[in-house]
Amino acid sequence: MLNQLTYKPFGENAILIEWPSVINEDVLRDIVGYKRKIERLLKLQDIIVGYNSLLLVYNFEIEKFQTKVDFLKELYFQKGIDPTLNGVHWRIPVCYDSKFGVDLERISKHKNKSIETLIRLHTEVVYSVFFIGFLPGFLYLGGLNERIAMPRKATPRLRVPKGAVAIGGSQTGVYPAESSGGWNIIGNSPVLFFNIENLDPCFAKTGDKISFERISLEEHATIKKQIENNTYQLKKIE
Amino acid sequence: MITVLHPGIYCTIQDLGRFGFANIGVPISGPMDGHSASIGNQLLNNKKSAAVLEVTFGGCRLQFETDLTICLTGADFNPTIDGKLIGLNSVFKVPKGAVLTFGAKKYGVRTYLCVLGGFDTETVLKSRSYYKGITGHSYLQKGAVLTIGFNEPIEQKSHAKIKVNVQHFSTIKMSVTKGPEFELLSKKQQNALLKTVCTVSNDNNRVGYQLEESLENNLSPILTSAVLPGTVQLTPSGKLIVLMRDCQVTGGYPRVLQLSDAAISILGQKSAGDKVQFWLK
Numbered sequence: 001m002l003n004q005l006t007y008k009p010f011g012e013n014a015i016l017i018e019w020p021s022v023i024n025e026d027v028l029r030d031i032v033g034y035k036r037k038i039e040r041l042l043k044l045q046d047i048i049v050g051y052n053s054l055l056l057v058y059n060f061e062i063e064k065f066q067t068k069v070d071f072l073k074e075l076y077f078q079k080g081i082d083p084t085l086n087g088v089h090w091r092i093p094v095c096y097d098s099k100f101g102v103d104l105e106r107i108s109k110h111k112n113k114s115i116e117t118l119i120r121l122h123t124e125v126v127y128s129v130f131f132i133g134f135l136p137g138f139l140y141l142g143g144l145n146e147r148i149a150m151p152r153k154a155t156p157r158l159r160v161p162k163g164a165v166a167i168g169g170s171q172t173g174v175y176p177a178e179s180s181g182g183w184n185i186i187g188n189s190p191v192l193f194f195n196i197e198n199l200d201p202c203f204a205k206t207g208d209k210i211s212f213e214r215i216s217l218e219e220h221a222t223i224k225k226q227i228e229n230n231t232y233q234l235k236k237i238e
Numbered sequence: 239m240i241t242v243l244h245p246g247i248y249c250t251i252q253d254l255g256r257f258g259f260a261n262i263g264v265p266i267s268g269p270m271d272g273h274s275a276s277i278g279n280q281l282l283n284n285k286k287s288a289a290v291l292e293v294t295f296g297g298c299r300l301q302f303e304t305d306l307t308i309c310l311t312g313a314d315f316n317p318t319i320d321g322k323l324i325g326l327n328s329v330f331k332v333p334k335g336a337v338l339t340f341g342a343k344k345y346g347v348r349t350y351l352c353v354l355g356g357f358d359t360e361t362v363l364k365s366r367s368y369y370k371g372i373t374g375h376s377y378l379q380k381g382a383v384l385t386i387g388f389n390e391p392i393e394q395k396s397h398a399k400i401k402v403n404v405q406h407f408s409t410i411k412m413s414v415t416k417g418p419e420f421e422l423l424s425k426k427q428q429n430a431l432l433k434t435v436c437t438v439s440n441d442n443n444r445v446g447y448q449l450e451e452s453l454e455n456n457l458s459p460i461l462t463s464a465v466l467p468g469t470v471q472l473t474p475s476g477k478l479i480v481l482m483r484d485c486q487v488t489g490g491y492p493r494v495l496q497l498s499d500a501a502i503s504i505l506g507q508k509s510a511g512d513k514v515q516f517w518l519k
Contacts, residue, residue: 012499016418048487053461131488196363
């Protein structure tokens, strides 16, 4: 599928490529395919992925913007877009106990749904990783069931704990580190989404899939210990 | 080596920054006033990538444990070595045991202590720039010992000095280009954005500078997309936030302007109450 893209200069050394303003898998696939082609040919300082955008950051000031755009457009229309994302499907353990899921009861009342239903709706979906931003290792996921979408809190919490699993509007995600934040907290994952000790500090990439798997308080504690001792192996779904 | 006798208000080690890790959400960092930091390294004949110490609002006290060649650039907080006032933008040899302190502000916010050979603190993800959760420390700690990189003996460069560019600290003009959402603003809003002399609010740090003035804003949020140091965001309440060197890699507010790198450096020397005006190139 080919999209109508727009190209804009962004500062002195970057070009912003934008897709139509929608969040969906087709756009994600198109972005990933285009990004791969660009990476194969250009040595850039950074490429930043958004829901419907790619920012190409060059190592130098861009003088001939239109020449660069013409080159990129030609590249886009060249055949060989890899249609598959080839991402890894990760199984992320989450404890939805009220000890962690401090906003579950409020959401349950607001949505007129039992906590059990909320958890089922949150765990039955396979989410797509669109990109990583906000904090190192914060995954922007697509796929939340609209029935459990929940407006952000009017006043953000100053301290959302590391590992908090939360819903903000029609998005869901896991806080990789303690931070302030306005999302509604429904659980906690012991998994480290950003670990500077690892060669690859964040295991997930744009185009990967995520499933949340419900675990008990005891399992949460066990996995946490295993992670501390470096004996935990993150599960993949084949 | 340098021992930190007093860590001051907020000091960080900075090199050019952490590039190539935006895909995992890691900010770039680097000196807020990259222009001044690079002058120091140039005067010392250091590599561009040599790490420097960014001292915010003076206040720190450092002891030199070995003979070192240094250069201070950026903000002037009446720096002294063993009580004797020293000039900025000049290369000095400092003897073992000497103590560097800062006094009252003359101009600017951030002073750069550059040393011959650069600071040799830990490199994480290809950079020494301090950042919470990435480097072991996110700001200088009392008692810390900072090691210095290999000291290539330089010739009698130790008299190298340049005059301070006063403009860099006094100008209120920030050169900008249009941000991706600039054209979504009405002509009236665009005019207001470029004509208003804005004031830096108390809410200013290495992540961003919020400005006090409000702008009429009827733009909807955008789908989360890339931002860069120097991106000017327009928040739903009409406040302007200028993102700085430690900013996150993506954001959801309309990006109305983009500061040039030179303008980011200029803004990095401003503090609450200072005036700024955007100047479209």
